[in-house]
Amino acid sequence: MKLGIARERREGERRVAATPETVKQLAGLGLEVLVESRAGVFAGHGDDDYRQAGAQIVQDLDIGDLDVYAHVHPLEPPTAAALRRGAVTVGLASPSSELATVRALSEGGITSFALELVPRISRAQSMDALSSQALVAGYRCVLEAAIRLPRFFPLFMTAAGTVPPARVLVLGVGVAGLQAIGTAKRLGARVSANDIRPSSAEEVTSMGGTFIKLDLETAEASGGYARELSADRGALQRQLLAPHVAEADVLITTAAIPGRRAPLLVTREMVQGMRAGSVVVDLAAESGGNVEGSLPGRDVHIPTADGRGAVTLVGLKDAPSAMPADASRLYAKNVANLLALMTCDGTVAPDFDDDVVAGACLTHDGVVRHAQTAEALAALGQEDEAEKASENEGVV
Numbered sequence: 001m002k003l004g005i006a007r008e009r010r011e012g013e014r015r016v017a018a019t020p021e022t023v024k025q026l027a028g029l030g031l032e033v034l035v036e037s038r039a040g041v042f043a044g045h046g047d048d049d050y051r052q053a054g055a056q057i058v059q060d061l062d063i064g065d066l067d068v069y070a071h072v073h074p075l076e077p078p079t080a081a082a083l084r085r086g087a088v089t090v091g092l093a094s095p096s097s098e099l100a101t102v103r104a105l106s107e108g109g110i111t112s113f114a115l116e117l118v119p120r121i122s123r124a125q126s127m128d129a130l131s132s133q134a135l136v137a138g139y140r141c142v143l144e145a146a147i148r149l150p151r152f153f154p155l156f157m158t159a160a161g162t163v164p165p166a167r168v169l170v171l172g173v174g175v176a177g178l179q180a181i182g183t184a185k186r187l188g189a190r191v192s193a194n195d196i197r198p199s200s201a202e203e204v205t206s207m208g209g210t211f212i213k214l215d216l217e218t219a220e221a222s223g224g225y226a227r228e229l230s231a232d233r234g235a236l237q238r239q240l241l242a243p244h245v246a247e248a249d250v251l252i253t254t255a256a257i258p259g260r261r262a263p264l265l266v267t268r269e270m271v272q273g274m275r276a277g278s279v280v281v282d283l284a285a286e287s288g289g290n291v292e293g294s295l296p297g298r299d300v301h302i303p304t305a306d307g308r309g310a311v312t313l314v315g316l317k318d319a320p321s322a323m324p325a326d327a328s329r330l331y332a333k334n335v336a337n338l339l340a341l342m343t344c345d346g347t348v349a350p351d352f353d354d355d356v357v358a359g360a361c362l363t364h365d366g367v368v369r370h371a372q373t374a375e376a377l378a379a380l381g382q383e384d385e386a387e388k389a390s391e392n393e394g395v396v
Helices: 020-028 047-053 077-082 099-107 122-127 129-148 175-186 200-206 231-247 268-272 324-342 355-360 371-392
Strands: 002-005 032-036 056-058 068-070 088-091 111-114 156-158 161-163 167-171 190-194 250-253 279-282 298-303 310-315 361-364
Touching: 020 032, 020 047, 020 324, 047 056, 068 324, 077 099, 088 324, 099 361, 099 371, 111 355, 122 324, 122 355, 129 175, 129 250, 129 279, 129 310, 129 324, 167 175, 167 231, 175 190, 175 200, 175 250, 190 231, 231 268, 268 298, 268 310, 324 355, 355 361
Parallel strands: 002 032, 002 068, 032 056, 068 088, 088 111, 167 190, 167 250, 250 279, 279 310
Antiparallel strands: 111 361, 156 161, 298 310
């Protein structure tokens, strides 16, 4: 079977779905691997590297001729429509926000696997792209804060005086949050953190941070994710967090709820209560933002309430793509491991009796297998029908 690896076209996307290392793994499974020329250039892999690993280099990848297509960024509807019926795709899909693509995949008879849907069980950890990419993003967001903060992160004791360590507050203690805590600690900062999941306290302590306990109900969903708080509880959470935010030199927010808009944790007023020169990094800016006013890919300067200066609000965009070498190394391994689970004697043949395979499958044989996405697509169809009926009213 032919497996294709494309050069990612989305602006800002510098990762690649296969590295020379995983090409060897995939070729060892009996797959014929085609890599588009310069697909791995940003990740530090040239065409010769892929060729020596056993791939065939093509100038322009004909996706309509592929049996399997591995990608990084979610496909666009025209790309999905160009795949041949029965083809298999593996990659990030953002099903909740890319319903038009899901529809195209379903109508085209494509068997698609969304790495966001890989079950969070021990057997699937090596295929968990959300975790691997969150690791990169959590590290990167601390570096982005450090280069903008007009002071040191660590404690310095010098003949000219003592420089106290920066105070870093992390909101959201998933993989990205824990990596942010660890990175900030390694840079010498004094780190505290909060999460609405009770299990997070031990994790924060194990990374050397101080857990901030709020008088608030816990909210943990299945799979270890956080669930959304009610409006009243969300407002209370912000009220309780406000004094901790005001004391921080750096605030990093990483809270996310799969398939939903990112929860609002910090208001503009809370940001204005911080000291001049402070930095806020919103890792959730692309999914709506944890911080009011954050814009993906932009720095916003918010005047402080005391009028002494401004706080820099950083809306991170494509954070893993900012470190394409290691982000690709991890992501490509996630892709290869999922494909290895489904491949036998050179043929990718998904076994839907396998929990991991079934859980990661988005569409198959014209059916949207992920229940939440299927419901959202059905609701969208009903809205379209209602709109058409409204437009046709009064037409003779």
